Amino acid sequence: MRALLATLAAAAGILLAAPAVAQAPMLGEAETRRVLAHGPWPPAPPHDPSNRVSGQPAAIALGERLFFDRRLSGDGAMACDWCHDPARDWSDGFARGVGKATLDRNTPALWNVGLQRWFGWGGGHDSLWSQSLRPLLEPREMGGSAAQVAARVRGDADLACRYRQVFGQAPSSMDDTGLLIATGKALAAFQETLVSGRTPFDDFRDALARGDAAAMARYPQDALRGLRIFIGKGSCSTCHVGPLFTNGEFADIGVPFFLARGGVDSGRHEGIRQVRGSAFNLLGPYNDDPGGATRLRTRHVELQHRNFGEFKVPSLRNVARTAPYMHNGALADLRDVVRHYSELNEDRLHADGERILKPLRLDAGETDDLIAFLSTLSDTTPPFRRRVADTCP
Numbered sequence: 001m002r003a004l005l006a007t008l009a010a011a012a013g014i015l016l017a018a019p020a021v022a023q024a025p026m027l028g029e030a031e032t033r034r035v036l037a038h039g040p041w042p043p044a045p046p047h048d049p050s051n052r053v054s055g056q057p058a059a060i061a062l063g064e065r066l067f068f069d070r071r072l073s074g075d076g077a078m079a080c081d082w083c084h085d086p087a088r089d090w091s092d093g094f095a096r097g098v099g100k101a102t103l104d105r106n107t108p109a110l111w112n113v114g115l116q117r118w119f120g121w122g123g124g125h126d127s128l129w130s131q132s133l134r135p136l137l138e139p140r141e142m143g144g145s146a147a148q149v150a151a152r153v154r155g156d157a158d159l160a161c162r163y164r165q166v167f168g169q170a171p172s173s174m175d176d177t178g179l180l181i182a183t184g185k186a187l188a189a190f191q192e193t194l195v196s197g198r199t200p201f202d203d204f205r206d207a208l209a210r211g212d213a214a215a216m217a218r219y220p221q222d223a224l225r226g227l228r229i230f231i232g233k234g235s236c237s238t239c240h241v242g243p244l245f246t247n248g249e250f251a252d253i254g255v256p257f258f259l260a261r262g263g264v265d266s267g268r269h270e271g272i273r274q275v276r277g278s279a280f281n282l283l284g285p286y287n288d289d290p291g292g293a294t295r296l297r298t299r300h301v302e303l304q305h306r307n308f309g310e311f312k313v314p315s316l317r318n319v320a321r322t323a324p325y326m327h328n329g330a331l332a333d334l335r336d337v338v339r340h341y342s343e344l345n346e347d348r349l350h351a352d353g354e355r356i357l358k359p360l361r362l363d364a365g366e367t368d369d370l371i372a373f374l375s376t377l378s379d380t381t382p383p384f385r386r387r388v389a390d391t392c393p
């Protein structure tokens, strides 16, 4: 009887494993579902209800002007692009950002930043506009102040003209804090436009969705094997999931969190304190969506011990171009990242709940395959060109 059941089960297994017409030859039903969950791309353009100028062309143009304007920094020497360089995928290529001093964290690429839920490696900000104020004021970054940003804007006829167009008010009639917030919201409107383009993975994913075997066959075989590790035995897509390749949450993957200058970076733990304590959070008076859903996520965030040493799960779009990796830039290239997951030191995992991670012990071929897959997440968008003239139209 037992033997018969086993035979039946085995036969059923074969039937289940047989590829359906709409599937790539190598992918089973569950795998297909998991792959499809990483698209479609691009998504609807980001829109932020907490920012009343989100998506407005004049605000986007003003934001672009401000992003490259060195006069917003304390000594007039540094703009956002000092660290978020468009020629380097809106990052800097350094392990850790370098402003007035070397920072503790890696400069994130700004691709798709408008689609995120929390900002900064520890999620210390709950909106793109409040995150954009931080470098202006932070002494180790641009080292300015609200008064100084306001003075620069009021003193420049072109900027003043643009603020009037976007906010319907002359900078001379706005107070310093109001002008600072407006600056953050214009900067955010510009950054929302930094959406990455389609990738070889997206072409494969869409071909899979419509059962187009010929188009699927154009996806490199090594990348396809790497994709199966990513959604299968690697469990990577437990966290790096959805069209952005992140669940938008925080996790501990055992990257050491000691700071070069002493002390520790507690990641999400500090991030929650910061976001709850900020005068510019979504619970405060500068949210343009009062009573709306944007307040809920900040209201419900609670500090827990497990948050210590957790960092934001980064998106993997364009990841092959944005080395070095991790919140502290400790890993130089994708091979080091894959080695990290492959040889994972479980004793280092300090938060609970990260039981998904086990050392993968990948062999050399599997390592190459996973890197090949990650490399198919890069787009071929032409280099960014500034679109906005310095003079107000």
Ligand code: HEC
Pocket (backbone or CB within 6 Å): 067, 078, 079, 080, 081, 082, 083, 084, 096, 097, 098, 099, 100, 103, 105, 106, 107, 108, 109, 110, 113, 116, 118, 119, 120, 121, 122, 124, 128, 131, 132, 133, 135, 136, 140, 141, 142, 187, 191
């Ligand atoms: C001195 C280098 C430096 C400068 C200048 C700088 N940034 Fe950053 N930026 C960083 C670093 C480092 C982080 C990560 C901070 C953290 O995790 O706390 C960051 C994070 C961000 C993020 C969050 C990204 C994410 O994925 O969560 C945004 C948005 C951002 N910066 C926008 C700006 C804007 C706008 C300006 C100009 C007003 C600016 N930055 C200037 C280094 C810099």
Ligand code: HEC
Pocket (backbone or CB within 6 Å): 230, 234, 235, 236, 237, 238, 239, 240, 250, 251, 252, 253, 255, 311, 312, 313, 314, 315, 316, 319, 322, 324, 325, 326, 327, 328, 337, 338, 341, 354, 356, 357, 370
């Ligand atoms: C438990 C959730 C989780 C799982 C599972 C996971 N990751 Fe991550 N991943 C993260 C977090 C969190 C970070 C950032 C950690 C830090 O900065 O300290 C990260 C960082 C990365 C980075 C660096 C990105 C950057 O911009 O710095 C890559 C690449 C990456 N993961 C790929 C993978 C691959 C491949 C797998 C499967 C082998 C995987 N991840 C499994 C959560 C996860």
